[in-house]
Amino acid sequence: MSEQLTIAGVQMNVAFADKEQNLKRIGDRLREAALHGAQLVVFPECAVTGYCFESFEEARGMAEPIEGPAVRRIVEMCRAADAFAVVGMIEEDGPRIFNVCVLTGPLGLLGVYRKIHLPHLGLDNFSTPGDRPFQVWKAGPVTLGMNICYDVSFPESSRAMALAGAELIVLPTNWPPGAGCLACYATNTRAMENHVYYLAANRVGEERGFRFIGQSRICEPNGETIASADETSETILYAEINPAIARNKHLVRVPGKHEIHRFRDRRPEMYGPLVEPVRD
Amino acid sequence: MSEQLTIAGVQMNVAFADKEQNLKRIGDRLREAALHGAQLVVFPECAVTGYCFESFEEARGMAEPIEGPAVRRIVEMCRAADAFAVVGMIEEDGPRIFNVCVLTGPLGLLGVYRKIHLPHLGLDNFSTPGDRPFQVWKAGPVTLGMNICYDVSFPESSRAMALAGAELIVLPTNWPPGAGCLACYATNTRAMENHVYYLAANRVGEERGFRFIGQSRICEPNGETIASADETSETILYAEINPAIARNKHLVRVPGKHEIHRFRDRRPEMYGPLVEPVRD
Numbered sequence: 001m002s003e004q005l006t007i008a009g010v011q012m013n014v015a016f017a018d019k020e021q022n023l024k025r026i027g028d029r030l031r032e033a034a035l036h037g038a039q040l041v042v043f044p045e046c047a048v049t050g051y052c053f054e055s056f057e058e059a060r061g062m063a064e065p066i067e068g069p070a071v072r073r074i075v076e077m078c079r080a081a082d083a084f085a086v087v088g089m090i091e092e093d094g095p096r097i098f099n100v101c102v103l104t105g106p107l108g109l110l111g112v113y114r115k116i117h118l119p120h121l122g123l124d125n126f127s128t129p130g131d132r133p134f135q136v137w138k139a140g141p142v143t144l145g146m147n148i149c150y151d152v153s154f155p156e157s158s159r160a161m162a163l164a165g166a167e168l169i170v171l172p173t174n175w176p177p178g179a180g181c182l183a184c185y186a187t188n189t190r191a192m193e194n195h196v197y198y199l200a201a202n203r204v205g206e207e208r209g210f211r212f213i214g215q216s217r218i219c220e221p222n223g224e225t226i227a228s229a230d231e232t233s234e235t236i237l238y239a240e241i242n243p244a245i246a247r248n249k250h251l252v253r254v255p256g257k258h259e260i261h262r263f264r265d266r267r268p269e270m271y272g273p274l275v276e277p278v279r280d
Numbered sequence: 281m282s283e284q285l286t287i288a289g290v291q292m293n294v295a296f297a298d299k300e301q302n303l304k305r306i307g308d309r310l311r312e313a314a315l316h317g318a319q320l321v322v323f324p325e326c327a328v329t330g331y332c333f334e335s336f337e338e339a340r341g342m343a344e345p346i347e348g349p350a351v352r353r354i355v356e357m358c359r360a361a362d363a364f365a366v367v368g369m370i371e372e373d374g375p376r377i378f379n380v381c382v383l384t385g386p387l388g389l390l391g392v393y394r395k396i397h398l399p400h401l402g403l404d405n406f407s408t409p410g411d412r413p414f415q416v417w418k419a420g421p422v423t424l425g426m427n428i429c430y431d432v433s434f435p436e437s438s439r440a441m442a443l444a445g446a447e448l449i450v451l452p453t454n455w456p457p458g459a460g461c462l463a464c465y466a467t468n469t470r471a472m473e474n475h476v477y478y479l480a481a482n483r484v485g486e487e488r489g490f491r492f493i494g495q496s497r498i499c500e501p502n503g504e505t506i507a508s509a510d511e512t513s514e515t516i517l518y519a520e521i522n523p524a525i526a527r528n529k530h531l532v533r534v535p536g537k538h539e540i541h542r543f544r545d546r547r548p549e550m551y552g553p554l555v556e557p558v559r560d
Contacts, residue, residue: 116550117545117546117547119538119539119540120538120539120540121539121540129547133550133552134550134551134552150540150545153472153542154473154545154546154547155435155436155439155473156435156439156546156548156551156554159435159551160551160552160554163552163555163556176533176538178533182472182503184465184468185464185466185468185469185503186465186472188464188465189465189466189469192462192465192466193434193435193466223462223465253456253458256400257400257401258399258456259399259400260401262433263556265397265398265399265430265434266397266434266556267409267410268436268553268554268555270410270413270440271414271439271440271554272413272414272440272443273548274439274443274551274554275443276443276543276546
């Protein structure tokens, strides 16, 4: 049985603080991508809500529990499209809010990722840092890990998930201006250094004068870009991926003379604690 | 007192198994770079010896103890040029050989780095993996860390040295064909994610039909390329760097509204052991 599957990344604008409109757009794009054969469709960070909140109260007004109406509607969309989706939203958990993405499928909610690395920016000024370790989930034939935006600039994020078995890492993101280097280099590097597929779905458009820079992309395990978008268009990127390729970390150019192994060649005993020493 | 300094990366061909010719070229290039104002000059991996050895005995024939004639000559060159140098060679240590680079200055040998991550290729098939943790050294006004070639594709290498205080990471390398992604993305990503300067000095030319791909580069702490070379030319890259910029990990775009800190935003407690679980 072939493990191959088609994945899609939706580069879209998001209506600030208008969940109804955003959920309708997400449903439309999910249906469109599934009609083109996508079995997993990834949307931007905060695609349900928008990002540039200016107070905790304002952000909390857009938050809801994971077992709430937004996720129920996304699951319904997945059932209708017979596809998996990864969608960014704001989770309410008692007095706290989290910047999250959910993994949903035709049979319901599969996983939640609470953003671990928070910049001092927008929603992240008011949300609680993710309090659960990096993990991976099975979505049909692929094992995937979820990160959000700023996480990509910390190599430990991808490393932890790849070591846990991720064949594909998805990154709902709201890359701001100045993150050009991230878009251009870091996603490719994460794919290469872990030998995994990497899909980054960014926003376009503006919120309160703050611009998002598109450049969504899908990278293959050797680090090359398979599909990419420009800085402003609403579009959907597609790629057919083969998880077995990502699982094989042993790369042979000339048998016996030029080979590497992305995991076995690691030397964790030489890395030390990877924690910054306390300085005065 | 200004901390600024000029660094140089020498992209050059290397004569296979001809130490005399290579040391002469290294001396010429060091003098030339110093005349252009460079205070630290970085040469490729195995610049003294060549790389494509086909047996342990052949490689051992080019190895010598660190306190041997090659390093004595390089120190003499540094004294004459009043500059620091990082040069790749093969170290003999009893029955073992190591792929190393040495850091030398006008006053003598400052440090040795034994390559930690070994691909199954060339010299590395016959050398012993580096057995000392990553560390950093002071060379004039800058604190630098040394990696060699394949190390750049392991993010832990740069992370360990940046956390230990490296403001500049230098990478003597022998990038082979197929390493294009490394040259294009990984050095920039290492600079960005650690907010350090990164200098990769690669070879050009061929050995026994094996081609090296040039594309040496110097990246600044935001991840952008400052200077870069093509795939075939012998050339010297220069950049003026300011270590204080690399020390400041707190990056402010809009005070109080858009700030990040490359180190303080890390969440080591969430990364787990970063060691692959044993699988059958």
